Amino acid sequence: MVFILLLFVTFCALALLSWLSLMLDKRRTNVKGPTPYPLIGNGHLLAVDSAEFLRVLKRLETEYDGSAFIHLFSARYVLTSNPKLIEGILTSNELNDKGTSYNFIRPWLGDGLLTSTGPKWKAHRKFLTPAFHFNILQNFVPVFCKSAAVLRHKLRHQADGSPVDLFPLLALAALDSVTESIMGVSVNAQSDSESEFVKAVDVMSSIASMRMRNPFVQPDAVFNLLPYKTQQDKALEILHGTTRKVIKARKEELRKAEISDLGPNAETGIKNKHAFLDLLLLAEVDGKKISDDNVREEVDTFMFEGHDTTTSGMTYCIYILSYHEDIQEKILAEQKSIFGDIFERDPTYSDLQEMKYLDLVIKESLRLFPSVPLIERGVSKDVDVAGLRLLKGTSVVIDLFNMQRNPDLYEDPLEFRPERFESRTRNPFHWLPFSAGARNCIGQKFATLEMKVIISDVVKNFKILPLGEEPVLAADLILRSKNGVKVKLQPR
Numbered sequence: 001m002v003f004i005l006l007l008f009v010t011f012c013a014l015a016l017l018s019w020l021s022l023m024l025d026k027r028r029t030n031v032k033g034p035t036p037y038p039l040i041g042n043g044h045l046l047a048v049d050s051a052e053f054l055r056v057l058k059r060l061e062t063e064y065d066g067s068a069f070i071h072l073f074s075a076r077y078v079l080t081s082n083p084k085l086i087e088g089i090l091t092s093n094e095l096n097d098k099g100t101s102y103n104f105i106r107p108w109l110g111d112g113l114l115t116s117t118g119p120k121w122k123a124h125r126k127f128l129t130p131a132f133h134f135n136i137l138q139n140f141v142p143v144f145c146k147s148a149a150v151l152r153h154k155l156r157h158q159a160d161g162s163p164v165d166l167f168p169l170l171a172l173a174a175l176d177s178v179t180e181s182i183m184g185v186s187v188n189a190q191s192d193s194e195s196e197f198v199k200a201v202d203v204m205s206s207i208a209s210m211r212m213r214n215p216f217v218q219p220d221a222v223f224n225l226l227p228y229k230t231q232q233d234k235a236l237e238i239l240h241g242t243t244r245k246v247i248k249a250r251k252e253e254l255r256k257a258e259i260s261d262l263g264p265n266a267e268t269g270i271k272n273k274h275a276f277l278d279l280l281l282l283a284e285v286d287g288k289k290i291s292d293d294n295v296r297e298e299v300d301t302f303m304f305e306g307h308d309t310t311t312s313g314m315t316y317c318i319y320i321l322s323y324h325e326d327i328q329e330k331i332l333a334e335q336k337s338i339f340g341d342i343f344e345r346d347p348t349y350s351d352l353q354e355m356k357y358l359d360l361v362i363k364e365s366l367r368l369f370p371s372v373p374l375i376e377r378g379v380s381k382d383v384d385v386a387g388l389r390l391l392k393g394t395s396v397v398i399d400l401f402n403m404q405r406n407p408d409l410y411e412d413p414l415e416f417r418p419e420r421f422e423s424r425t426r427n428p429f430h431w432l433p434f435s436a437g438a439r440n441c442i443g444q445k446f447a448t449l450e451m452k453v454i455i456s457d458v459v460k461n462f463k464i465l466p467l468g469e470e471p472v473l474a475a476d477l478i479l480r481s482k483n484g485v486k487v488k489l490q491p492r
């Protein structure tokens with residue numbers, strides 16, 4: 001009895017101490033937020049399902065003037081859709097590190113370009129940037145056209161007015177595009193409609209994002225006891241197994257072609273068609289070849305970032321077009337003006353530059369449905385940004401999704417109006433699907449080309465009709481949907 005009483009008193013004392021410390025911490029910043037509970041802080045607020053999460057963020061951000069300071073247990077977080085704070089963070093040289101949430105994708109992506117920080121990130125970013133130069137990217141257009149042709153063929157079988165769930169179909173097309181282009185290896189994912197890789201990406205993304213939101217499953221000691229750990233291990237086996245196969249296949253091709261370095265002029269490497277993986281396998285950084293582990297981390301990173309993001313981008317664009325026959329007609333008119341009588345031919349790089357209206361459509365679609373709805377930055381010392389004090393150790397969750405739907409920045413924000421991007425006076429920091437600053441998306445041009453090829457092909461070949469079922473949007477690393485993203489198709 002005395003023992004229980006002692007335990008109870010100790011628990012109450014700890015709870016009181018933790019609460020006082022959280023309250024004192026709150027007073028050190030001018031970013032407002034809800035009152036924390038003892039021990040858990042505000043952890044209970046975010047331990048919600050991924051579909052609810054975007055709504056919770058919106059509610060907190062609205063209630064606290066665009067930015068809310070919270071604690072997940074004792075860890076500091078700022079949730080923000082305040083455009084001035086976001087611009088200040090993304091343009092700061094001091095705030096380039098990723099927030100703590102990225103730890104949950106490290107078992108998968110290691111320290112690749114997305115997750116690494118400091119000198120390693122700087123060296124790899126500098127080294128890989130030329131692989132995304134337009135000289136290289138234009139070689140990939142035929143690869144995207146090939147993916148579009150296989151997709152078209154598959155969609156023809158479903159273009160009978162029945163529901164077509166876009167995400168899984170486009171994921172395979174995007175996977176084919178990224179592996180055959182930057183990796184130089186064909187996996188023919190579209191012919192294998194049950195791609196284990198795509199399913200494993202889905203499992204890993206939802207587990208990682210669940211841990212990002214829910215502080216109760218963040219400690220490894222707790223997570224490792226839960227069934228999620230076994231699911232994660234199984235998914236990782238598939239994901240890492242696939243990337244190992246891709247690396248092995250490319251190494252084998254280089255060996256057969258007797259290519260063992262980039263030649264006397266390092267430029268040759270970036271001019272060759274399979275630039276990205278060849279660079280990783282053949283080039284030297286600081287006089288040393290890149291280690292196998294580092295190659296694998298980058299291949300994992302680019303296989304994920306290079307297909308799941310464009311899948312989401314293309315999926316929601318085609319979905320939203322289903323409600324706008326007039327906009328489909330305008331895209332079609334632009335296609336006719338570019339292709340004239342030879343309407344069926346594949347687009348070239350310069351045709352894609354001509355698709356100005358489609359550009360606006362993709363921009364507006366990525367505003368409403370940013371493929372990466374949330375990003376995070378870590379604060380390594382106390383700093384003032386846009387009049388707000390960010391404390392050392394804070395992870396700032398940058399809510400691109402809600403910022404891009406803010407009525408103060410966009411008139412009638414939920415309306416799909418590509419023409420709003422015709423204006424050249426728009427603040428570029430109000431449209432950030434590819435982020436901005438030093439850690440912006442390295443694959444932006446690649447993504448735009450691929451999306452233009454595939455979306456224009458779909459519009460040229462099918463009338464996209466609404467099914468009337470709204471997707472339940474979920475922030476699972478990538479913007480996904482709980483109930484699929486469905487349309488109906490009719491051959492043109």
Ligand code: HEM
Nearest residue numbers: 114305306309310313371372375433434435439441443447
């Ligand atoms: C619609 C398509 C895409 C969107 C919306 C998108 C969006 C983003 C965003 C928001 C970031 C910043 C992430 C952060 O700060 O945590 C990012 C980074 C990155 N993206 Fe993309 N992305 C797309 C396509 C691609 C493609 C096609 C590739 C590669 C082929 C790619 C590779 C990367 C990499 C490696 C990074 C990390 C860059 C760094 O930190 O230096 N992305 N992307």
